[in-house]
Each structure stands twice: as C-alpha cells, then as structure tokens.
Amino acid sequence: MATILLAFLFLFIIIYFLIQIHRKKQATANNLPPGSFGWPVLGETLDFLRSQRDGAADKFVRERIERYGSPLVFKTSLRGEHMAVFCGPEGNKFLFGNENKLVASWWPKTVRSLFGKCLNTCRGDEAKWLRKMMLPYVGPDALSNRYAIVMDLVTRVHVQNQWEELGSLFNTFLKGIGSLPIDIPGTRFYRGKRAAFAIKKQLIMLINQRKLEIKQQNASSFEDLLSHLLRSSDENGRFLSEMEIANNILLLLFAGHDTSAVSITLLMKILGEHHDVYKNVLKEQMGILEGKAPGEALKWEDIQKMRYSWNVVCEVLRYNPPVIGAFREALVDFEYAGYTIPKGWKIMWSAAMTHKEEDNFPNATKFDPSRFEGTGPTPFAYVPFGGGPRMCLGKELARVQILVFLHNIVTKFSWDLLIPDEKIEYDPLATPVKGLPIRLHPHKV
Template sequence: MATTLLAFFFLFILYFFIQIQPKKPTTANNLPPGSFGWPVLGETLDFQRSRKDGGANKFIRGRIDRYDSPLVFKTSLLGERMAVFCGPEGNKFLFANENKLVVSWWPKAIRSLFGKCLNTSRGYEAKWLRKIMLPYVGPDALSNRYDIVMDVVTRVHIQNQWEGRSEVTVFDTVKPYLFELACLLFISLDDPTHVAKLGSLFNTFLTGIGSLPIDIPGTRFYYGKKATNAIKKQLIMLINQRKQQNASSFEDLLSHDTSAVSITLLMKSLGEHPDVYKNVLKEQMGILEGKAPGEALNWEDIQKMRYSWNVVCEVLRLNPPVIGAFREALVDFEYAGYTIPKGWKIMWSAAMTHKEEDNYPNVTKFDPSRFEGTGPTPFAYVPFGGGPRMCLGKELARMQILVFLHNIVTKFSWDLLIPDEKIEYDPFATPVKGLPIRLHPHKV
C-alpha cells in the first residue's frame, strides 16, 4: 500500500513538472496577502482535504483569519496562482465584470472532460450557446412542455421504487430516476437498457470531474475521459437518428446530478426538522386538495409552493451542491486595494458566502424564514451563481425538486438511519452513505 501511494505521489509531481509551464514573474508589488504554499503543489492538498470535510469553508476561513483579509487572499491551487474572493462584495464584483475584467475558467480536468460546451465557453460563444439552450430549459418550456410529464414520471418512480419498501437509500434511488427523466425530456430516450448504459457512463464521467488530470490507466481522470468520449458518441448517434439539432443534450443530462444532490439534502433536512416537514406537508396537501383525483401538477401549482421553496433555499444555503466556480483575469485590475495580475485565476465560493454570520445571523440554524420578503442581502445567496454565467438550469432544477417534494411528502414521512451523516464534496455535496432512511407511509 505504501509503495502504491509513493508511486502515485511521484507521478503527481512528475505530471505537474511536465504539464505546468513556468509562469512569468509577477511584476505587481501590491498583491493580496497569502501564501503560494509548496513549490509546484501550492496549497492544493489542503484544499482537496477541505472538500472531504464538507466544503471549502475550513480552507478559506482559516486563511481569512490568518491574514486578517476578509475580502481577498492569494494562494496557489491546481498549479495556478489564484486570488480567492470572499463574500457578497467579491461575488458582486466578479458577476458585474464578466467578459470585462474576468472571464470564466475551469481547471484542466474539467476542461478536458467537458470539451467545448456551455460550461467551458467564453464571451460571445457562451452567449450564443445560452440563447440556443434557453428554449429547452426556460419558463416557456417548463410551463408548456415539461410540467405534467415530470409529475407523471415522478409518480411512477415513487410507485415502483418507494412504495412497499421500509428502507430506501435516497441518493442511490433518486439519481437514476432523475437521469431517466432527463433522458426522456431532452433526448426522447426511454429504453431502460440504453438509459442504464448511458447512466453508468455519466457516473464514471462525474467521478473524473473533481480528480487530478493525470491521464494514465487506473486514475479517475483516465476513466472519466473514456466515459466522456463514449457519451458523446451515443448522443451524436441519437441526435442523428432524430435528424435534429439539440445543443442542450449534454448540458441538461449533467443537471440531473446536482438536482439529485439537492433532493437528497432536502430529505435529510426534513428528517432532521420535523416542524419544518409539517409545514411543508401542510402546504403540499393544500395544493393536492385543490385538484381533482389523479390530476397532474402544473406550472401554476409550482408557483404556489412558496414555503416549500424557502425550505429548499435554506437547504442550498447550508450545503450548496457545488462549492463555487473560477474566473481568469483578462487584464491587471485593482480589487479591495490590491492588484490582481492578468492571467491569475480567481475563485469564489458559494459555500463560504452562505456561512458568513454578517449575512446570516445564527448562521448554522436551519431557518427557511430567511427567504421571506426580500430575502438575504444581494449576492449573499449564490447557489446558482450570478450575472451572465448564472446557471441556465435554475428553473428546471426548481421544478424537478418541487415536483418530487410534493409527491414524496404527500405519501411518506421518514426517519434518518444515520443521524448527522457526514457530507463531502466528491465532486458534489453528498452524504457519504447516500442517506439511508426508514419510510412511514401516511395512513389513508
């Protein structure tokens, strides 16, 4: 075992010496406080460990306190010199200066696995791709095309996978259902065998996203890259069979995983807070009572789920599915009195922003009322990002989560089989055991 670890560590060092080109010396003499850490490795290992501990909070908070710099500090991650922007002020600055001072950037593993798509596109190309995709995931598509289908598919799933069972592992059960739903909605694929094969490839692809980009057999990245190529071949084949362009296929299929994470964390929170569960159930039963027996949910019903959505928002505040995102400086610019050099990478963190006491008094308390009225301070709640790069699938995710929530709470209550189950980011926020629960069907 020790020999294997030593070999991988050697390969890790060798990879970065080969792949990372020497950076030009930084001429700016007013850099943010911080440390670049170890040669080559920087502070990457500390950052990766923090993801296993539930997010980037420990990594970022420790450096904010160490350097007494609440707005920005410098570090070196993933072979890049990087500035970490903190809090609503940093989010606002980055979102407002997209394609002006900064542009979207992702680590090499993500760029290699995604290839050329909306996630990795920049500038005009990104705007063009978002325009193409909007008809598939915007409010018009959701209200006119997907609402009833989503409800019917969800009912069938709960009937087949939940009813009659005493225990269920939530993430493992919800994830394939949402993938099947995405296949049906976006590529009209309903063949169970084909869906299962594609789903297996996507799971392999997703494990490669958060990995180091070491392209040798045995690594997550190697298998993720192979899975990516296989997925694209299958999607191209399906699109050609239908003789139509569907630019959203790859992106929308990816959105199923963050929705699965959100639903899992939602059920965890409702299991931990029975008073909140009762209020959600009351709202959802009110919607059910206003409909004819067997009548499907529609767009108007979703808009009535105000308290339920506040609960979801509080879940996403405490554990945003994705830690945050990255940018690249297009030019030298000043921020918070410091110089950010051209070419530097910038990280912002939803997970850190959502845990700041200044924005959320009694920050660790689960409190859906934070989202009543005008809600949190602007740019203090950013699970979907913001500005020109705001997540295009936000409304789709909202509908998926609320439709599932309606159908599950009107049929069951549940107990958590592992109280205080640990959450880790790999690459998305997920309970380490997948959230096993004991179901209690409502008495008819």
C-alpha cells in the same frame, strides 16, 4: 545511484527556495493579495480537496481569511494555477458585474477535458449564442403547464416503481470532474475521461439518428432542444458539430440531473432531521393536493403556491450548496480591494463560504427557512446558482424539478434517517458519504 538522487533532491530544494524568494519579491513589487502559493506544482490543492472531503467546504477559505487578516481577497495556488480567492457578497458582485470585461469564465483542466467545448467552457459571443439557443428550452418561458405535467407524471412513475441511483458511467464521470488531472490508468481522471467518451459516443448515435429523421422530414414531432441545436446556426452560418452538440447535451444532463439529484438528497436529509419543517411542508403540499381532482397532475399555478416549500429548498441550498463555487480568469491586470490581480490569474468565488458568513446570515449554522421571507438575504450573499451573465441557465428548471419531486414524496411518505448526522462530503458535489439510507413510512389512507 544514491549520490545522484541526493544531488537531485538538493537541487530541487534550492530551486524551490529560489522560486519562493522570487514569488515573494514579485508579490511585493506587484502588490499582490496576501497569501501563500504553497508547494511547487501542487500549491495548496491538497488542503483545498481535503476541506471538501471533510464536509467543510468553507474551511479552506475561512482559515486563510483569518490567517492573513484579509476578508475580501487572498492569493493561493490550486491545480497548478496562481489564483485569487474573492470572498463575500462584495467579491461576488464584482465578478458577476465584470464578466467579459475584466474577467471571463474559466474551469480547471478536468472540467474542460471531460466536458469538451460547450456552454460552460466557452466565452464571449460564442457563449452568448449557445445560451440564447438553449434558454427557450430550459428557461422560465419553457416551464409551462406542459413541462410541469410531464415532470409530475415522470416523478409519479419513478416513485411508484423504484428509486434508482445514477448510472455507473455518470458516477465515474462525476468523480473525474473533482479529481486531479493525472491522466494515467487507475486514476479518477483517466476513468472519468473514458466514461465521458462512452457517454458522448452514445449521444452521438442519438444525434445521427435525429439528423437522419430530420433529413427524411420525419422529425416534425421533435420540436425539442436536440433538433433545435441541429438546425440552428450562428450569424456567420456556422452549425455546431456533432461532438459540440454531444458536449452540450452532456453538460445539460449533468446540470439538469446531478445537481438536482444532489439538492433533493440534501432536502430529504434536512426534512428527516427537522420534523417541524417537514410538517409545515406537508401542510402546504396537502393543501395543494386537496384542491385537485384525484390523479390530476400538477400545473404551473400549483408550483407558484409552494412558497414555504421553496423557502425550505433555498435554505437547504444555503446550508449545503451542491456546488461550492466557480472560477474566472483575469482578462487584464486590475485592482481589487487595494491589490493587483494580474492578467491570466485564475479567480475563485465560494458559495459555501459566503453562505456561512454571520454578517449575511446570523446564526449561520442554524437551519431557518424564514431567512427567505420578504426581501430575503442581502444581494450577492445567496449564490447557489451563481450570478450575472453566467448565472445557471437551468435555475427555474431546477426549481420545478425539486418542487415536483418534493410534492410527490411528502404527500405519500414520511421517513427516518438510518444514519443520524451523516457526514456530507464534496466529491465534487455535496453528497452524504453513505448515500443517505432512509426508512419510508407510507401515509395511512
């Protein structure tokens, strides 16, 4: 038995080195970017995940830029895929400007499996159709006084009663997104798939209930996104299936809740660390509060007055972007920075890395909201919401959510951080490892 195992090990080593020799020859022949594919199958995935867990999401990219002397692009292998990592504003501009031409949106197997067919995982005309259907309900035109008032009232009730954490199903689902795609009992991915199935099962129950209400013509009061998705078809008359609607609702729940919740958590941490910034935010928010009648809800015009507060939020998202970046797939062979990117290769761009480049943000490790005064950062250097045709659909919705929450917290409380300098890890979103425990101090009336 031992002899057989040694023979297999020896064969594996030979195959591994033959693969490496072939890859080096291929890289030379095809003029691929500099870099390493790492170990068979795993590639450099473990190093990539380790940098996220260490709270240094830009470390993986920065180390390889320095190692290979290639500031614009390098090659690697992540999650079993040959991948080119595009760096800096130049890389972001190239990818965002060539969407559906040279590249198209792509996500790892964990994301595609857990979300299913939805806006995030679709491409081309289908993605355009879905985006067009959803935009009226989450885009700038939807954020009227009615939306701002509803958000404000919900936030007030939430603050008055209790601060609740995410439900256990969503926590499990979230952990599965950033895991390795190992689908066996006990793994994060396996538990994430079960959680996604349970969530979608509940959503489908709500979808069927709404379908029945529409059929009975009792849904005239439901002029919301769910009814819109049920009633709308594409130019060929195709309607979304119940599962496709559930997939897209799950995506919106994730994008509209989890990323905003993470952003608010990071904002609370920064304000707890920078008392001068907190005082300036408080001054602006109290000025807005003083101009309103007691108990009057925030309006759209009030949100527009929160200029300094939004600069603070933008700097928070630069300092620790909630999502490290995103992926694309090469639709054809193309040239970039003097190198060939083969068709089928995956491409990653990193917000975490771009946001820490000294050329774009001098003293990048310093928290400075003034960076966003005037014209703000260099184009394509600040990309927490992505860019181009795939820019985050709910960017404006997130802005209102965060500012409404900020207004209600800052005008009622100051706080101390119970764990100074608490570490941030990406798992998969930027999160304080201990959950950011704080001590609240209500303002004296």
